[in-house]
């Protein structure tokens with residue numbers, strides 16, 4: 001029995017030991033389990049963190065993509081705008097070209113006379129000389145003495161002058177008889193031909209073909225447009241690629257020198273000036289010298305028009321001419337242009353006669369023809385002095401100077 005008990009006891013001990021061991025194992029396992037749980041927790045935390053980060057990165061990616069998309073969109077918009085602007089520009093260009101072509105076509109149809117006609121608007125308007133003359137012929141049924149008398153009145157009123165008027169009407173009557181014209185309207189065409197003949201002169205072009213320096217002396221009384229004409233001429237030559245030197249030979253007024261200086265600046269020409277009251281001869285001398293030293297093509301010389309009598313004027317111009325001749329050489333041609341104000345009527349003819357007596361004129365410039373309803377001075381000057389009109393002034397702008405072309409002028413005023 002004891003043995004049995006002992007065995008049981010032993011067995012119990014063994015079981016106890018086993019239990020203990022099992023408990024130890026359980027404890028160990030629990031510890032491991034705890035650690036594993038901790039690690040899992042940590043991992044889960046890290047996972048959350050990672051997911052947060054991932055979300056943030058995704059957000060950033062999205063933003064970046066949005067920005068990129070915006071950029072692309074903006075770029076596309078800009079490109080669209082540029083394309084639209086380009087299309088607009090092209091359309092405008094086409095419109096401008098179309099307008100230019102139309103204008104060119106119109107100009108071709110009207111001939112180059114169209115624009116001159118516009119410039120000479122007062123002379124050719126209904127109330128101007130040629131408007132009235134046209135009405136005179138179109139408004140009657142027969143050619144009679146009265147018609148010629150009315151024409152004479154109109155021509156005289158238009159600054160053509162008595163002598164010139166009588167010459168024109170006499171020649172017209174002769175031609176009308178010779179051609180056996182019966183309709184008054186046709187007389188208008190004959191008058192056009194007759195008046196044109198009085199304007200035809202040789203050498204209407206400026207002669208500036210001298211190798212080396214060419215000289216243009218500009219004379220005329222004050223206020224006729226001398227300074228303006230010199231500026232316009234200088235600008236024209238500079239635009240043609242010529243080098244121009246202007247000589248401020250009118251030393252009477254400081255303002256005259258300043259005005260000429262202003263015009264020289266606008267024309268891109270050089271100017272030689274002395275102070276007010278200086279000897280004009282010295283200015284001319286210096287101008288020619290400077291022009292030659294600077295290898296200029298053209299020297300344009302202004303002169304004073306305020307000389308109180310014919311003798312004074314003659315002495316002054318003789319002196320200037322002498323200096324030019326000495327410089328260029330005796331017998332060398334140079335232009336000597338008289339500027340006449342087209343609005344001053346027969347006064348212009350008187351001036352032309354005086355200047356023609358005291359100096360060798362090579363031609364005329366008739367200014368302000370845009371501002372007169374008359375303009376008949378052109379005919380009397382051309383016929384009485386028998387020198388060509390080389391230019392006409394048709395405005396105050398630098399471009400408002402036209403080479404005088406008989407056909408162009410006649411067509412502008414008669415058609």
Ligand SMILES: Nc1nc2c(ncn2[C@@H]2O[C@H](COP(=O)(O)OP(=O)(O)OP(=O)(O)O)[C@@H](O)[C@H]2O)c(=O)[nH]1
Nearest residue numbers: 222223224225226227228367368371393394395396
């Ligand atoms: N409408 C019109 N005005 C002109 C023309 N030419 C000149 N003028 C004007 O006429 C005025 C006198 O012109 P200027 O060039 O100063 O005349 P100028 O003969 O030099 O006169 P002074 O300097 O006093 O000797 C100015 O107001 C010019 O603008 C023209 O062709 N048409």
